[in-house]
Amino acid sequence: MKHISILIPEGDISFSNIEATYKMFTKVNEALERTGKAPLFKVQLVGLSPDARITNGLFSITPELVVQDTVKTDLIIIPAVHGDMRRVVEANQGFVPWIVRQYEKGAEVVSLCIGAFLLASTGLLNGRSCTTHWLAADEFRQMFPQVQLLPYKIITDEGGIYTSGGAYSSLNLILYLVEKFAGRTMAVRSSKIFEIDIDRNSQSPFIIFQGQKEHQDEPIKKAQEFIELNFQNKITVEELADRSFLGRRNFERRFKKATSNTVVEYIQRVKIEAAKIGLETSRENVNEVMYSVGYSDTKAFRTTFKKITGISPLEYRNKYHKAAAELA
Incomplete structure (x- = not known):
């Protein structure tokens, strides 16, 4: 039987993380017992x-x-804890040596949503990949620069350490673990009972791009603001560098360091964020929205949109347009 430890940290814990995790594993036990099989988990x-x-x-x-x-x-699960993340981490340092010790003995470790901050404080994520809620991505990078953050991911699985993206995507990770430990059939059954999309693997469609401006490089901030005000027009790197009174290579280096995006990536993300809003709220069709944000090449627009959001513009419109949502 696999022993599962759900941590109860100090602070404003996500009760939904704890309750849903506990229930999903215990429901698997109940389903097994109904068929005369032994339970798999002790939670x-x-x-x-x-x-x-x-x-x-x-x-x-x-x-x-x-x-x-x-x-x-055998399995440690760290739920989300809300608040000032530095204080949350400090208040829960008593867990750190125990988590590390258990991992060294063979236990696997899971963080749900912003529980990744507590997991990262153990040092176990150093040099590894992880995800967390996309809203917390900038703060996470500042606190744990030695961790490779993948904020668009729903789930990461690396060396016996698992992390999940924002909010209720934690259910996708628990379902992933059910499949790993109890098999695909039980996971599909659980997905139907709890009405979870078993194959969802990205939180990209939900990410609201707000621009990375939590830095102190003023010329780069001004360049970001210029992009955000003029994204419908053709903007070149040379133009932005000249406006910032910087050489192109120096400008590109500083821009990437400040925003974690290349200049071209940043322009694309601003355009696509505007397109998302247009697809959600306007009566314009996909091509009209494409032109309104400064794209003229249909293939380039669709390719960039899908790269950033994980779905096509038409799929996004059908899923999130206000009128469609009201009919759902």
Whole structure:
């Protein structure tokens, strides 16, 4: 039987992460027992102290075990904890040596959504890939530059360490683990019971591009603002460099360092974000939206749109247009 430890960290925990994770694994056990098979999982809540009691005003959670009690576990699950992430990490450092020790003994480790911050603080993600909620991507990169963040991903799986993207995409990761440990048939059954898209693998369609301006390079900020005000027009790197009174190579180097995008990538992302808004809210068709954001090449527009969002412009419109949503 696989022992699963769901951590109960200090702070404003995502109760939905804990409840959904606990329920999905225990429902698998129930399904197995109904067919005369032994349960696969023993799921327990683990805290830092026996007095730990987490409440959200409506519900309270008290851990069954503390880190000193669990001699050996097989899977550690770290839920999202909201708030000032540096304080969250600091408040939960008591978990770190235990997580590292269990991993060294063969346990696998999972973070859900922004639980990736606590996981990254263990050092286990250094040199590895991970994902988290796309809204927290810039802050995560600042705190953990040694981790390769893939914020468009729904799930990462690397060396016995798993991470999930934003909010309810944590369910996709739990379903992925159900498939890994209990088989595809049980995962499909669980996906139907909990109404989860079993093959969803990207959070790109949900990402709202807001521009990376949490840096101190003022000429680059001004270049970003110029792009955002003039994206419908043809903008060249040379033009932006001249406006910034910088040489092209120096400008490109500083732009990439400040924004994590090349100049061309940034222009594309601004255009596609505007296109997403047009497809969501206007009555214009896909080609009209394409022209309005400065594209004239249909193939280039569709290719870039799909690269950034993971789906085609038409699929995006059908999925997110206000009128379509009201009919759904």
